[in-house]
Amino acid sequence: MKEVEYIRYLEGLLPREGYSIIDLNECLIDFVSKYRAEVAELYEMLQSATHEIFKAPVGEESPDLFRAIINRIHAAFQQNQVPVLINTGALYGTGIQNIHIMENESVMKANLPIIILYPATHEADRLLFLGKQPASKYRCMIIE
Known part of the structure; x- marks a missing residue:
């Protein structure tokens, strides 16, 4: 509940004209709703590589x-x-990781920063996405 x-708080704090809030839960729901039949078909075909449903291979x-x-x-x-x-x-289980977003050409060449609210635990020198998956601290600033 803390995330909500x-x-x-963030929505009230940030001026609408300078920031664009992108809800990834909404993006996932929109994607699955729009491509319901394709997602079901790909799930059947790619059972050993279901992450490719959400992040297609290069090319x-x-x-x-x-x-x-x-x-x-x-x-x-x-x-x-x-x-x-x-x-x-x-994004958990989709095969899309923070590093994929950070290393995308649009993000790397941007003149503006990107802010990612990242549900993680910080233990000693490790960052764990959702408290489970080791996460990269590459190009990020951790605010606790």
Whole structure:
């Protein structure tokens, strides 16, 4: 429940014209709703590589969640807004990791930062996404 409180506080704190809040839970729901039949078909075909449903292999042009997220981030940059990613826990199990977003060309070449609310635990020198999966601290500033 703390995450919801943080998000509400953040929404009240940030001026709408300078920031674009991108809800990844909403992105996931929109993607699955829009491509329901394709997701079901891909799930049957790719049972050993289900992460490819949400992040297509390099060179493949099929619709994927990762591309949809990057398009939203890119659109924010085009409007001179700082993208703020919320509900990033929705990415767990999709094969999309923070590092994939950070290393995307649109993000790396942007003149603005990106803010990612990241549900993690910080233990000693380790950052664990959702308290389970080791996470990269590459190019990030941890605020506790």
